[in-house]
Amino acid sequence: MARGDKPADKRVKTARNRTAQSTRWLARQLNDPYVKRAKAEGYRSRAAYKLLELDEKFHVLNGVRYVVDLGLAPGGWSQVVRRKLPKAAVVGIDLLPVEPIEGVTILQMDFMADEAPERLMEALGGAPDLVMSDMAANTVGHPQTDHLRTMGLVEAAAEFAMQTLKPGGAFVSKVFAGGTDDALLRQLKAAFKTVKHAKPPSSRKGSVEWFVVAQGFKGRGGED
Secondary structure (H helix, E strand, C coil), rough: CCCCCCCCCCCCCCCCCCCCCHHHHHHHHHHHHHHHHHHHHHHCCCCHHHHHHHHHCCCCCCCCCCEEECCCCCCCCHHHHHHHHHCEEEEEEEEECCCCCCEEEEEEEEHHHHHHHHHHHHHHCCCCCCCEEECCCCCCCHHHHHHHHHHHHHEEEEEHHHCCCCCEEEEEEEECCCCCCCHHHHHHHHHHHEEEEEEECCCCCCCEEEEEHHHHCCCCCCCC
């Protein structure tokens, strides 16, 4: 291969029981530099780089001691926190089973269950400095429905953050294209000093995901 030439993309052989969609997904994974980098650096998913890039831009991990990870699986975000902040207490929750992560308390349960917030706070042992959410609803293929279902999770995560964060704390959450809904955005702007949207470089260009970063929580009386 001549100097400067790019290595050829890997091609996926078609399989009898593999759909065209799954073949395209597999090809994208095999040729994704972030997937390769995650594997080389020991991260469980390429999503780890989204948090790393958001932290590089917004410094959301500065001075953090207590962290809640909503939608933990497979664990990339919690891995980032543990590597950058080995003394931080981290509690994560997900419906899916998650392989153990050293220093992370994992709850396998539905965050939308009534008892979930209390269980998270008991496990954490203190008010969080950071609530982060990579939750997204399972898609049904209908854009409006998918958006509403995921935004319902975002709203629940934001409500949890505003009920539990320490003053000065931060909330980071995945949202859909178009950003945070107007009503929720007004709530966040009333409760935090700064609220910004970002699409980190590791977020695929074709993806509809963005992230909302709310920093400087004013406390429970911040909306007055």
